[in-house]
Every structure is written in C-alpha cells, then in structure tokens.
Amino acid sequence: MPDASIAAHSGSxxxxxxxxxxxxxxxxxxxxxxxxxxxxxFGMLSRSAGPQIRGGESAAMLRLGxxxxxxxxxxxxxxxxxDWLNIARxxxxxxxxxxxxxxADPAAGTVPAVLTQSGARVREVPFKELAGSVADGxxxxxxxxxLAAAGGxxxxxxxxGLNAVLAGKGDRVRxxxxxxxxxxxEQGIETLPRAAGAARHPVARWNISGNEACGLGALRGGxxxxxxxxxxxASEILEWLAPRLEQVGGSLLQAEDELASINMIIGASFxxxxxxxxxxxPGLSLMTEGLGLAVASETPLTVIDxxxxxxxxxxxxxxxxxxxxxxxxxxxxxxxxxxLAPLTISDCVFTTQWAVQLAxxxxxxxxxLSDQLLGQSRTISPPPPNLELPLVRRTLDTPDETYRRxxxxxxxxxxxxxxxxxxxxxxxxGLEHNQRGTPSSRASDHLEHLDxxxxxxxxxxxxxxxxxxxxxxxxxxxxxxxxxGAVREAAARLEAAGASVRVVALRxxxxxxxxxxxxxxxxxxRVWVIEQNHGRQLFHYLKSFDALPSDAHSLAxxxxxxxxxxDIVAALTEEA
Amino acid sequence: MNAPATTPALRAKDYxxxxxxIWCPGCGHFAVLAxxxxxxxxxxxxxxxxxxxxxxxxxxxxxxYIDSYGFHxxxxxxxxxxxxxxxxxxxxxxxxxxxxxxxxxxGGNHFLHACRRNMDMTYIVMDNEVYGMxxxxxxxxxxxxxxxxxxxxxxxxxxxxxxxxxxxxAGATWIARGFSGxxxxxxxxxxxAIQHPGFSLLHxxxxxxxxxxxxxxxxxxxxxFADSNTGDPVAAAQRIHADDGMALGLIYANHLPVWQxxxxxxxxxxxxxxxxxx
Numbered sequence: 086m087p088d089a090s091i092a093a094h095s096g097s098x099x100x101x102x103x104x105x106x107x108x109x110x111x112x113x114x115x116x117x118x119x120x121x122x123x124x125x126x127f128g129m130l131s132r133s134a135g136p137q138i139r140g141g142e143s144a145a146m147l148r149l150g151x152x153x154x155x156x157x158x159x160x161x162x163x164x165x166x167x168d169w170l171n172i173a174r175x176x177x178x179x180x181x182x183x184x185x186x187x188x189a190d191p192a193a194g195t196v197p198a199v200l201t202q203s204g205a206r207v208r209e210v211p212f213k214e215l216a217g218s219v220a221d222g223x224x225x226x227x228x229x230x231x232l233a234a235a236g237g238x239x240x241x242x243x244x245x246g247l248n249a250v251l252a253g254k255g256d257r258v259r260x261x262x263x264x265x266x267x268x269x270x271e272q273g274i275e276t277l278p279r280a281a282g283a284a285r286h287p288v289a290r291w292n293i294s295g296n297e298a299c300g301l302g303a304l305r306g307g308x309x310x311x312x313x314x315x316x317x318x319a320s321e322i323l324e325w326l327a328p329r330l331e332q333v334g335g336s337l338l339q340a341e342d343e344l345a346s347i348n349m350i351i352g353a354s355f356x357x358x359x360x361x362x363x364x365x366x367p368g369l370s371l372m373t374e375g376l377g378l379a380v381a382s383e384t385p386l387t388v389i390d391x392x393x394x395x396x397x398x399x400x401x402x403x404x405x406x407x408x409x410x411x412x413x414x415x416x417x418x419x420x421x422x423x424x425l426a427p428l429t430i431s432d433c434v435f436t437t438q439w440a441v442q443l444a445x446x447x448x449x450x451x452x453x454l455s456d457q458l459l460g461q462s463r464t465i466s467p468p469p470p471n472l473e474l475p476l477v478r479r480t481l482d483t484p485d486e487t488y489r490r491x492x493x494x495x496x497x498x499x500x501x502x503x504x505x506x507x508x509x510x511x512x513x514x515g516l517e518h519n520q521r522g523t524p525s526s527r528a529s530d531h532l533e534h535l536d537x538x539x540x541x542x543x544x545x546x547x548x549x550x551x552x553x554x555x556x557x558x559x560x561x562x563x564x565x566x567x568x569x570g571a572v573r574e575a576a577a578r579l580e581a582a583g584a585s586v587r588v589v590a591l592r593x594x595x596x597x598x599x600x601x602x603x604x605x606x607x608x609x610x611r612v613w614v615i616e617q618n619h620g621r622q623l624f625h626y627l628k629s630f631d632a633l634p635s636d637a638h639s640l641a642x643x644x645x646x647x648x649x650x651x652d653i654v655a656a657l658t659e660e661a
Numbered sequence: 662m663n664a665p666a667t668t669p670a671l672r673a674k675d676y677x678x679x680x681x682x683i684w685c686p687g688c689g690h691f692a693v694l695a696x697x698x699x700x701x702x703x704x705x706x707x708x709x710x711x712x713x714x715x716x717x718x719x720x721x722x723x724x725x726y727i728d729s730y731g732f733h734x735x736x737x738x739x740x741x742x743x744x745x746x747x748x749x750x751x752x753x754x755x756x757x758x759x760x761x762x763x764x765x766x767x768g769g770n771h772f773l774h775a776c777r778r779n780m781d782m783t784y785i786v787m788d789n790e791v792y793g794m795x796x797x798x799x800x801x802x803x804x805x806x807x808x809x810x811x812x813x814x815x816x817x818x819x820x821x822x823x824x825x826x827x828x829x830x831a832g833a834t835w836i837a838r839g840f841s842g843x844x845x846x847x848x849x850x851x852x853x854a855i856q857h858p859g860f861s862l863l864h865x866x867x868x869x870x871x872x873x874x875x876x877x878x879x880x881x882x883x884x885x886f887a888d889s890n891t892g893d894p895v896a897a898a899q900r901i902h903a904d905d906g907m908a909l910g911l912i913y914a915n916h917l918p919v920w921q922x923x924x925x926x927x928x929x930x931x932x933x934x935x936x937x938x939x
Contacts, residue, residue, distance in 0.1 A: 122939040291937040301937075304930050310749045312741075329933050334926030338748050340741070341774040348738040352714070352745030355732050356753070360745065378735045465939065504730040504746075504753055507709045512724045512731030523680055523725065524733075 097128075097150030098236055098279055099158045101179045102228070104167030106134065106141040109225035112250065113165070114145020115463070116229060117238070120246025122292050122465040124239055127153045129430065131462040131647070133175050134402045142171035146179065149236075153466045155429050155570030159651035161185055162279050164200070165232045167212065167225055168193045172200070177646055181205040186277060188231050190224065208235075208274060215268045221261040230269020237280030240270050291468045295430040295459035296321035298469070299389050300329070302437025303361050305471065307445065308387070309335030310360040312349030314342055314368060317401045318457040319391035322363040343368040347375030347388070354384050355513055357480070357503030359445055363389040366408045367397070369452070373415045376450050380420040380538060382513040383448040383491065383499070385478060387441045392456040394644045403645030404458035406566055409622040412452040413595055421539045422450040424595035426566030428553055430464040435472065436592055439550060442476035447541050448498055454594070456617075458647060459567045484509040489520040491534065497541030543596050551593040554605055558585030560657070561609040563633075564616060565591040565623050568648050572615050575653035591623075599632045612637040615653060619643040670705060673698040678728045683719075689841035689867030689876075690720050690787055696844050697727060697756070697785070700851040711754045714743040716768060718760040719794050720787035720867070737767030740775040740784065747780050751921050754855065755782040762792045765801040765822045776831035776860055778920045783854045783861045786824060787841070789869035789876065797872035809872070825912050826901045828862045829894060835861035836897070836912040841868065842880045846909065853911070859919050866907070879907070886910045 100117070104110040111132055118130045128149035135141030148158050160180045165188045166172065176199050181187070183204035189196045190212040201207065210231045216222035226247075233243045244263055251259050293301075300322050303311075311330060313323045327337040335358070340346035343364055350360035364372065369390045379386050392408045394400030399407075412424045423443055427436035437453055444451035481488065481500040490511040492499050502509025516524040517531050525531075553569070556576060564572040569590035576586045589605045606612055612634055614624040624639040640656050642648055676698040684690050701711060711729035715721035717736035724731030730753075734742050739757045747755045764772055764786045775784065790807075792798040798810045801822035808816045828836050835857040839847040847865065854861035866883065868876035886900060886908045897913035 119939075290939045292939050293937045297937070301930075301934065304933070309924075310745065312745055312748075331922070332926065332928035332933065333930060334924050336748055336922035336924055338744065338922075341770055344738060345741040345744070345771055345774070348734060348741035349745030349748070351734065352732065352742035352747075353749035354745075355730075355742070356712075356746045356750035358749035360749070374735055375738070382732070382734075468938075504712050504750060505709055507707070510708060510728055510730050512713075512733055514725075514733045515735055516733065 096152070097148055097154060097158060099146070099148045099161045100163040100165065100232060100236060101144055101146045101161050102165045102167070102232070103142070103144040103172060103175070103179070104225070105170045106137055106143045108143065108167045109223060110143045110167055111145045113225045113229045114147055116243070116246045116250045117147055117232070118246070118463055118465065119249045119292060120233070120238060120243045121149045122290060123245040124242035126150060127290065127465050129154055129157070129462055129464045131157060131458060133178050135171065135174060136402055142174045144175055144179065156574050156650060157647055159649045162277055163188065163232060163235055164205070165228050166190070166193065166196070167228060169197050172197055176200065184279070186235060188228065188235065188274070210269065210272050210274070212269070216265050219261055219264045219268070221257060222265045223262065226262040226265035227269035230266040231272055231274055233266070234270050234272065234274045235277055235280070237276040240267070243270070289468055290465050291431070292463060292465050293431060294321065294461065294463045295427070295433045295455055296391065296461065297325050298431055298433035299363065299437045299453070299455055299460070300325040302434040303387070303441060304329065304333060305434065306438040306441025307359040308361045308441055309333070310350065310353035310358045311337040311362060312340045312346040312353070312360070313337070313362045313364065314340050314346050316365045316368050318393055318461050319363045319365050319389065321460065322389060322391070343371035344375070347372035350386050351375060351379050351384050354386050355504070359385065359441060359478070361387040361389065361441065363391065365391050365393050365401070366395045366399070366411070369408060369411060370415070373411070374417070376422065377416045377418055377420050378515040379450045380416065380422055381515045381517070383538065384513060385444040385448050387437070387444050387451045387453065389437065389453045389455055391460040392454060400645050402457065404456045404567065404617070404647065405644030406454070406456055406568060406617040407622070408454060409594065409618070409626065410620070412454055413626060419535055421542045422452065422595065423447070423542065424452045424454065425593055426454040426591070427459060428566065428569040428590050428592055430459050430462055431466045431469045433459060434469040438472070439474060442474045445478040446476035446498070447545060448478070448501065449538070449542060454566055456567050481509060482506060490522045491518065491520045491537070493520065493533070493537065496544055497537045547593055547598060551591070551598045551601060552605065553590045553592065554588065556580065556587035558587045559608065559610040560584060560586045561589060561606050561612045562586060562653070563589045563591070563606070563612055563614050565594060568615055568617050571648045571650045571653060574650035578650060578654050579657065597626070597630050597632065599630050602632050606634070609634070613640055613657065614638070615640045615648070617642055617644055617648045671702055671708070673702040676701045676708060676728055678726050680725050682726050683722055685871045687870040688719070689789065689869070690723070692841035692844045692847065693720070693785065693787055693865055693867055694723060694726055696847040696851050697723070699848045700855060703848070703852050704855060706754055710752070711756065712746055713756045713758060714739045714746065715758045716763040717794070718763045718792070720758055720760040721763055723758040737763055738771065739763065740768060740771040743782055744775060744778065744780060747782055748922060751924070756855070757782060757784045759786055761786060761788040761790060761802045762800040765824060769801070773827070773831040776828050776833040776862070779832060779834055779859045779917060780921060781858050781919050783851070783863065785851070785863045785865060787865050787867035788824070789867050789873055791869050791872045793869050793872055823901065824862065824864045826898065829897055829901065829913055833862050834859035834917050835914045837863055838909050838912065839863055839865045840879065840883050840909055841865055842883070843909070850911070857914065859917060882907045883909050886912070890914055
C-alpha cells in the first residue's frame, strides 16, 4: 500500500482553545467558528469537557478550511491555553508537533512539559494583563484576538462573530469584548504558514450542531410531542426543541425518568401525534421494555440515542459508538424495528427526519444512533437538503363496525384509527393479540403477528438512503455513523497516495440491507470494517448476516479519543 | 368536559365490549367495570372520546372490556402513557385503571409525579392487597403480618403503603375511597372523579376471592368517613391518618392549576431554520 501518512488534508487549519471549565474556552471557540463562517470558511468545532460543570477541564477544538470538512484533523496548528490547570486530562485529544504554535499567558505559569515535548513553539501573550486594562475585559477575548492574528482571520469577521455569539449579552459586554479582541489582534503575532487566509465563499452555509440538527430533523419529520429526561450529551436536543415545539403547535413534557418518557411518547403516538424522545445509553437501557411494547402494539415512535462512553455512567462527556448492540438486540422477544445512524453533523437533520417518517409509515420503533461527537459539535456547512419524503402514517378516518386494527395487508401495515374516530375503537395491547387486538395466546395468532411485524419492515423499499458510497476501488472501507467523516478523509488521503479505495458508510443498520451491501462490496480485494468501539459491534453484526467476505478486517478503536483519519491510514498501511 | 352524546343516548351496556372478562367468579373488579360503564353513560360521553389506559395485572385488563379506545401497556407505566396521550390530545377523556402492585410498587414513581402534574385525568386503583395475576404475592398495601405468600413466609414486615396519604402529599387534587361492594356509591364517585378538572384518584377496595378470601368480610368493615371534605389538605391529612383504612367517600377535593400545554402553532419550521443561516 502506498504511504499516505504525509498526504495530510491540505488547506485546513486546526486550533484548540483550552482552559478550566468556566474560563470561556468554549465561548472563544464558538465566536471563532461564527467568525470563520462570516469570513467564508467551512469548518467544524468539537468540544471536550470533563464531568464537572465548573472548575473541570474544557476545550474547543476547531478545524477550518475552504471546503466542507467532516472530521477533525490528526494534529493542531495552534493551541491557545487560557490556563494550564487541567491540561493533562485532555492533552491526548490535542496532538501537537514541531509546526504547531502554543499561545500562552505567562501569568498562567510555565507551559507544561507535556506540551513542549512535542516540539511546538511557544509564544507568550499576557492575556490577563491586557484584559485588565479594559473595564470588564476578559482574558479569553484577548486570546481570541491573538489566535485570529496567528490564524490569518480578518478582524472584521471576528467582530461579526463576536456580535453574533454575544448578541444576548448587552452592549457593555460586547464593547469590552471587542476592545480585548482588538488588543490581542494587535500584539504583532506572525501569521502561521498554514493559516487559512482570506477566503470569501458566497455560497449559503449553516452553523448548526448535531443535537440541533436532530431536533430540526424531528420537526421536519412531523414530531409534535417529546417526553424526555435530561441526560448528557442529549439534553441540548431537548433544550432546543422545548420552545420550538411550542412555536409549531407541539409540546415537550419533562418526564420523571426514562421509563416514563418512553411510555409518554407511546401514549401521544397512540393519540395520533408523532412522538419522540432523546437520551443516551443508560436511558436507552431503561426504555427497552417500552420499545418492546411499541413494537408489539405497532405504535410508531422514534428514540434518539446520543451515544457516550460506556458501560454504566462510563465517560458521559465523550464520544463512543457503543450502543449499536443494545439498539439492535436490546429488546425482549422477537421485536423487529429500525436502527439508523447519521453520518455527519448536518446529516443528523435528514437521518432523524427519515427515521421519524419511516417509524410513522411502518408503525414501528426507530432508534437513531447519534453520538457526543456529532451531537455537541458544530459545523459550518452547506444547508442540509430539505427532502419531501412520501412516508406518512396510514390512518383511517371513516372505519365501519368491522374495523380490525391489526388486519392483514399486502405490505404488513394496517391503517390505524386515532382516538376520537367513531367506530374505530380498539385496545392497543402489549399482549399478543388477534387481528382485532383482542389478547390471544394462540400459536397461530402469535405466528401471524410475528410475521406481520417483520414483513412490514423487511418488505419496505428503503431506496438509496441506506448508505452513502463513494469510490470504486478494490479496498473497501465500511463504516457507520459518526466514524464516516474520518473514514472518508482517510480514503481521500489513500487515493491521493495512489491507492484504490471505496467507502461504504451505513445509515440504515436495521434492517440490514444485506443484498445491497454485498453488491456494494463486490470486487473488493480487502474489506475493512471501521468503528469507534472496543467490542467490534458492527463487525460482528455484519458477520452474523454473512454480509462480509471471510477475510474482512476489523478496525475498532474505543473512545474517548476521536477516530482520526491518520489512525485509519496508519492501520491500513501497516497491514498492507 | 365533552359535549353530550348524540341521540339516542347510550346506555351503560352500550359501553361494554363483547369480550368476556378473565376475572375469577366473585371478583370485585366486575363491580368496577359496571360502575365505569354506568358513569360513562351518566356523563353521556361519546365512546370514541374516551381512552382507557392500563398497565399489567388483573384489574389492568379493564380496557378490553369497555367499548372505547384503550391501551393495555406494560407493568406500572399506565400513568405515563396517559400523561403523553392527554398532553397530545387534551380533547379526550382519559381514564387509567390498575391495581395496587401496578400503581404503588412498580409504578410508584409515576404515581407521585402524576399527582403533582395534576393533569385532567382519572386514576381508578382496584386495591385487593395482593398480586393476583402472579398468584398471590404481597403487594405494597398488604398488611405486614400476612404470611400466605411463599415469597414472604414471615409476612412483609413492612408498613403498608397509604395511597390516599401519598396522593395528598404528592399534590393530587381529588381523592376518594370507594368499595366494589357498594356499586351505586362507586358510580357516583367515579362520575365526580371524571368531572373534576385535574388529577383524581379513586381508590377502590376491590376484594380478591381467590387469594384473599378473608376480604369477604370487608362489607362488614367499611364505613363512611366521619366528617366531610373541606378542601383543606391539613384536615384531609388528619382524616386519612385517623382512619382505619376502611372509611369510604370523598377525602379531598381542590381546584388547582391543571398542567396542559396549549399546542397552538405561532410559527413555522421554515421560520425556525433561519437561526442557522450564516
């Protein structure tokens, strides 16, 4: 295999801002991202936080460039340290090298050896002292000015970003912040060679997080009721949705626990209102009994799981693709359902919308596996396409006395009546039932309805959305969900180095599109299954369906470190 | 409250489904079923405007026996299903039926929060102080010295759960105790419970003939509350705690804000998306 290790993505610029929780590191990053957007860049921001709300560690990590970006780079050009109190906790997440620059405040003490060992240069800027010269001045805003100069970002874009992010803070704060920013900008810091430079792109772009994108996808899919219990890193979906659901005529109910939230959305959906909940791994575990009830009673609903490190409380603030197994297999009984995973931050919009509409159309459960990396990161990218999907719940408005809720049909989907519809009365039941819905333990009723609930899902034509594919090379990189970004960039680097690669990124995991997958892998000399977990969950799932060649390779890395394109290139190069 | 039924007026038997109950002969729940159909007929509620929600247990089988919309869910979660339904569909009359194990043990947390949410719904708990469907284990309302379950051969040794006291403390706005041996009074209480705007708990003493045959004596032990409801939670608490658990009638009724979102759109999704545009 050709050596692609040095063919790093050119033209992008990566910067990290670190500090203790409450130091303003994330705000600094958010302003820079907005500023870069104003200056015409694409990019993304991911965040790293400790479990503490204040006084822990926090970092904003950005990658900016002239074209859309789907993952973080292998290294950082610039690190801005607001203080060094907890740097050891997350330095692994910010690889530096000889070409990197560290901007440091001498008042924060000596730059720790863990940073200087990388060979990175250090440039001191007295953030705190300079901020002290401005009434209500803040050190992080001085640092923002300094990093903007080092990164080659135009000052007017920075001010626009600042005014946008601090819009709610009042004139006084914005004025002090822009004075500090200017002070930092004027410290005579040389612009780095890899700096982004001025780039004006007139194309439309959005600044959106994965959690907001899931919320928007839910609304576009028709969700008008949400019940949920707070959990990191899913809460932002709920916080974004609560006021906006109200604006579009829906509502959010904060439940007493996840057992309640799943059953509340079952109730609302039974009432004819498309319903959703969002949670993370431990919450999904609590919900699985309810998911079985929704499958058995054929009540449509959608659950978004923003995955985090596990098991148990695990690493709740960091990303890991670890809930595939429970999403696939966690339900009791034979309970066919849908499992999907968004591939990028902005794809959270489409994948959630598709999941909701599939659940409605097929009267079943859809689980959407987002994760902390997608959910709490922001992207500057082209607006996600707004697709009209012809998938709606089949209802019956004028049933007669012979109505049977679970009557057989060619595609296995039976029209539902909604409470309030005369002559459509039925009792939805978690007990096995006959076509009317009357409880039944007869073998024939059980088999008929097991078949029905499976058939309606497997017989559905999912079209081309089941995966995103690129390239036609003989080495296949097969992945799912959030790992897709790093895999796509690794593929690009390998191609640039002369390898022949294709990428298959799975959006629909259950039901597995085995035949389409075999076609997609036809002619490959080597298949790599790439995912961010320890248990090779996707690899084993695909094996169980005999969907992989017998010599397929698994590349599985657990969190909390993000899967980087360079790691993938290195692993593949080593094996070749 | 919904509009009166169209003519001809529905009678109690019109609300009965054609499904035969699985209950044992002599089960107290038959009287609750009868009271429910009579109350619905008295109120003239259109069948399709009523949703009856339940969990798991003998009493939770009730929805299938009434000709309305119903949801027979999983153990302990009926109040959560009902809360979601009522939030999304405030136009429906939402009733919840269940037993002492379903409501006070596995569903205990939902019971507390349903009380404090004070949504407009009616919770009928058929209390027979035993898990009947799993063949006779102690429930939260079983007396501590009851030794007839193999699972608790020395009795539970724990004090009994006090449904009315818990409901009052948690914020329920209408609480009463009925008895399946007094069906006409039970019907009257159920009508009042449904009419109450807010969360109403109708705690029904409903004997189990199979696992608690001694409950046949309940008809000699029940008695009316000595004084009447005042709407004062302090007086209601005193009434509950001074009682032997067999007093019947209204315990507490109060009008407090009902939780119910309006579900009226003021904007469009397209307008919301503007926040993301750079």
